Amino acid sequence: MKLIRTEDAVGSVLCHDITQIIPGVVKDAVLRKGHVVTEEDIPVLLSVGKEHLYVWEKEEGMLHEDDATEILRQVCQGERMKASEPKEGKIELTAECDGILKIDREKLKAVNGMGQMVLASLHGDFPVRKGDKIVGMRVVPLVIEEEKMERVKEICGNEPIFTILPFLKLKAGIVTTGSEVYHHRIEDKFTPVVREKLEENGIEVMGDILCDDKPDMVTEAISEWIKKGADLVVCTGGMSVDPDDRTPLAIRNASDEVVTYGAPVLPGAMFMLAYKYTGEGQRIPVMGLPGCVMYAKRTIFDLVLPRIAAGERLCLEDFSVLGEGGLCLNCQVCTFPNCGFGK
Numbered sequence: 001m002k003l004i005r006t007e008d009a010v011g012s013v014l015c016h017d018i019t020q021i022i023p024g025v026v027k028d029a030v031l032r033k034g035h036v037v038t039e040e041d042i043p044v045l046l047s048v049g050k051e052h053l054y055v056w057e058k059e060e061g062m063l064h065e066d067d068a069t070e071i072l073r074q075v076c077q078g079e080r081m082k083a084s085e086p087k088e089g090k091i092e093l094t095a096e097c098d099g100i101l102k103i104d105r106e107k108l109k110a111v112n113g114m115g116q117m118v119l120a121s122l123h124g125d126f127p128v129r130k131g132d133k134i135v136g137m138r139v140v141p142l143v144i145e146e147e148k149m150e151r152v153k154e155i156c157g158n159e160p161i162f163t164i165l166p167f168l169k170l171k172a173g174i175v176t177t178g179s180e181v182y183h184h185r186i187e188d189k190f191t192p193v194v195r196e197k198l199e200e201n202g203i204e205v206m207g208d209i210l211c212d213d214k215p216d217m218v219t220e221a222i223s224e225w226i227k228k229g230a231d232l233v234v235c236t237g238g239m240s241v242d243p244d245d246r247t248p249l250a251i252r253n254a255s256d257e258v259v260t261y262g263a264p265v266l267p268g269a270m271f272m273l274a275y276k277y278t279g280e281g282q283r284i285p286v287m288g289l290p291g292c293v294m295y296a297k298r299t300i301f302d303l304v305l306p307r308i309a310a311g312e313r314l315c316l317e318d319f320s321v322l323g324e325g326g327l328c329l330n331c332q333v334c335t336f337p338n339c340g341f342g343k
Contacts (some may be wrong), residue, residue: 001054001143006045009037015056015064016142017088020048029088033066054142062143065089071149072117072137075107075156078163081134090138095128098202099166100310107161111152116140121162123343125318127201127306128164135162165310167202170232173225174198174208175218177237177247182212190236190294197293197301198234201309206230213238218250222286226276232285232308239270239290248272251288260316264323265342267292268300273314283313297334303342 001015013036017029030044031037037045037053045053056064063071066086073083073091080099084092095101103124112119121135128134174191181188188210195205206228209221218235225233238247248261255274263271272288285308293301303322307314325343 001059002057003052003054006042006051006053009045009053009055010039010042012037012053012055015054018045018048018050019088033064059143061146063146063149065139065142065144068117068139068144068149069137071152072111072119072139075111075152076119076135076137076161078160080164080166081162088138089142090136092136093134093162095130095132095134095164097164097166098127098129099164100307100312101126101128101134102163102165104159104161107156110155111161114148114152116144116148117152119161125307126337126342134164165312167306167309168231168311169202169204170309171204171206171230172198172232172234173206173228173230175211175221175225175233175235176208177211177213177218177235177250179213181237182210190289190291193294194234194236194289197305201305203232203309213246215246215250215253218247219254222250222254222276226278226284230284232287233276235286235288236293237289237291239272239288241270247288251286255286257283259314260319261288263300263319263326265300265303265326265328267296267328268303271300271304273304273319285314296328296330298328298336298341302336 004012014031014033017033018031020030021027030048031041066089069086069089069091077083077093080096081093082096101122101124103121108119111117117139119135119137122128174194176188176191180186191208198205211217211221222233235247235251251272251274252258254276256277257275259273261272262269268290270290274286275283276286277283289301293299322342325340328341
């Protein structure tokens with residue numbers, strides 16, 4: 001690039017967009033990169049404050065912002081994403097399906113840490129819907145060293161920084177526990193809430209089995225749903241440390257692996273996740289839901305269920321990192337997921 005007076009720019013090729021900003025009215029390019037400046041353009045350029053212009057002057061070893069941002073797109077874009085055309089040196093990726101956004105956080109941090117380039121995204125491990133904007137990217141200068149962009153490609157390798165795990169078509173069985181409900185002393189208000197949240201995540205509810213607090217009865221109900229082809233089983237109630245609450249024992253007896261009993265999330269500390277292995281090599285999630293899921297607007301269940309719905313296999317580390325952001329403020333007007341809960 002070289003810098004010249006705007007009045008001397010006729011016949012020169014612009015190497016960047018010229019943006020006009022009128023607050024509340026417009027923010028767009030009045031002239032695009034690659035435009036050959038004409039006599040008629042001079043008053044327009046001066047009116048947007050451009051008394052000098054950078055015009056293209058190819059230099060070995062340097063890349064224009066659009067070419068550099070295209071490299072960022074290549075290392076960022078996974079399957080099921082659509083890229084915008086470069087505009088003012090920026091490219092955006094949008095989701096082409098519903099699912100969970102996964103981010104290679106180490107790569108994201110490494111690229112942003114190099115300086116002179118920007119990757120700004122949504123939070124990972126949260127649902128995105130078709131058409132949602134996922135990430136915007138650009139380089140800061142108008143030209144950047146080609147060597148630096150080659151380094152980006154080396155850091156990121158062959159796997160993209162951003163991927164989408166699409167939601168699967170799953171079927172769930174519900175096991176409702178509690179002697180007070182089993183003996184019809186009180187109305188079951190837990191199961192309808194769970195059913196609604198499952199359906200909210202595109203999961204078909206096969207039905208529910210009502211159990212007493214006896215652990216053998218609950219274990220048998222869990223096993224029955226798995227035999228009937230349930231892709232996940234959700235148990236409600238009986239999850240505290242009180243002696244009468246025996247659901248955790250029942251889940252342990254019905255499962256082959258317990259990932260966690262307890263999570264650093266409020267509400268939802270007494271949540272439990274286990275897996276039952278089947279002969280077909282499947283791992284069926286079995287979840288124990290604490291009572292807060294019945295009455296609190298958003299809980300640990302809202303953080304875990306979408307990831308289960310996308311077929312993600314969760315481990316203990318997935319829960320241990322939830323402490324920061326794991327406190328729901330129980331706002332009078334709930335804006336989840338557009339808040340800090342779970343992030």
